[in-house]
Amino acid sequence: MxxxxxxxxxxxxxxxxxxxxxxxxxxxxxxxxxxxxxxxxxxxxxxxxxxxxxxxxxxxxxxxxxxxxxxxxxxxxxxxxxxxxxxxxxxxxxxxxxxxxxxxxxxxxxxxxxxxxxxxxxxxxxxxxxxxxxxxxxxxxxxQPPPQHPDEASFHVLPEIQHTFRPEQKVPPKAISAFFAGLVVSPWLVLITLYSSVPQKLTHIGSPNILGFITLLAAFETLLLWYWVDLRLGQVLLYGALLGSLTVAAGNRALSSVAKWRVGK
Missing domain, CATH: 2.60.40.10 (Immunoglobulins)
Structure with a gap:
């Protein structure tokens, strides 16, 4: 066929x-x-x-x-x-x-x-x-070119996104960091020096009231260090309020113990 x-x-x-x-x-x-x-x-x-x-x-x-x-x-x-x-x-x-x-x-x-x-x-x-x-x-x-749709630009290829990263954090010299670290710790050094200069009073300083007050002060220092590492401001304010009320109460008891000891002496 x-x-x-x-x-x-x-x-x-x-x-x-x-x-x-x-x-x-x-x-x-x-x-x-x-x-x-x-x-x-x-x-x-x-x-x-x-x-x-x-x-x-x-x-x-x-x-x-x-x-x-x-x-x-x-x-x-x-x-x-x-x-x-x-x-x-x-x-x-x-x-x-x-x-x-x-x-x-x-x-x-x-x-x-x-x-x-x-x-x-x-x-x-x-x-x-x-x-x-x-x-x-x-x-x-x-x-004539076709009329442009209002959403036409949404379907065009967009320019590549260029990320701008923050520069590396500038760290102060080690000498300045050491100076301010010593400045923060200095009250504790002064406190230890004063305790060592009056050894006859150590028995009274070792009372539970005074040790509790000192422990709460150390807890405050630990809280500030923890805030610098991990905590947020709201958490620090909450924990600080709790520690503050306990520290005030413990401080009053410690002062009362010292006052009674001085009167008894």
């Missing part, structure tokens, strides 16, 4: 067109230009935004009108490589008519510039060799 079909196509005459004609009409119906397309016109056909192009022709085989299985107009921009294909209806007698209204252009048109595009006719048939016929050059109004 394939061989028979191939032989039939080879023996069939090529398709051609007769009486091709192009008319350019304005919006009020007046004729602006008329061209016979037996030979391509020397100058491009120009359409404005309100003009209409009417194209007519007849498809024939051996002086007899035929209807191809497929008939297309091809609009091709040689500079950009863009093209558009528009189907054309052909009657059983081979007559065809196509209207291009620039007030409502078909979506098949490629994007246009101020340069002409090539318009060709493509004929396809199961029983005839295919044909491609160049018709004319066409200048159309330049394509």
């Amino acid at each position: 394939l061989l028979i079909l191939a032989a039939t196509i080879a023996s069939a005459a090529a398709l051609s067109i007769t009486a091709p004609k192009a008319l350019v009409l304005s919006s009020d119906g007046s004729q602006l230009r008329s061209e016979s397309l037996v030979n391509p016109p020397s100058t491009p056909i120009t359409l404005h935004s309100t003009d209409t192009l009417k194209l007519t022709f007849t498809v024939q085989e051996k002086d007899q009108g035929v209807r191809p299985h497929q008939t297309f107009l091809r609009f091709y921009d040689a500079d950009s490589g863009e093209e558009g294909i528009q189907p054309v209806r052909v009657s059983a007698s081979g007559k065809a008519k196509f209207d291009l209204n620039m007030a409502r252009p078909p979506l098949s048109l490629p994007p246009t510039t101020d340069k002409p595009i090539h318009v060709s006719l493509i004929l396809g048939s199961f029983t005839h060799p295919p044909a491609k016929i160049y018709l004319f050059d066409l200048v159309l109004p330049e394509s």
Whole structure:
């Protein structure tokens, strides 16, 4: 069957067109230009935004009108490589008519510039060799960019995020750190020195009230160190309030014990 079909196509005459004609009409119906397309016109056909192009022709085989299985107009921009294909209806007698209204252009048109595009006719048939016929050059109004959607910018590629890191924390010299560390510990050194200078009173200083007061003072120092390492300000205020109330009570008892000891002495 394939061989028979191939032989039939080879023996069939090529398709051609007769009486091709192009008319350019304005919006009020007046004729602006008329061209016979037996030979391509020397100058491009120009359409404005309100003009209409009417194209007519007849498809024939051996002086007899035929209807191809497929008939297309091809609009091709040689500079950009863009093209558009528009189907054309052909009657059983081979007559065809196509209207291009620039007030409502078909979506098949490629994007246009101020340069002409090539318009060709493509004929396809199961029983005839295919044909491609160049018709004319066409200048159309330049394509307008589509309106920008309000959310369009959200779908564009965003610039790469550049992280700016804080510089390394500056540490004071070791000598200054040691000086202030000694300044913080100095009250404890003074306290120990005073205790050692009065050994005859150690028995009274070792009383539970005084030892409790000193222990709470050491707890305050530990709380400040813990705050510097891990705690937050709210936690320090809470723990400090609890320690403060206990320290005040223990201090009063310690002072009372010392006062009783001095009176008894």
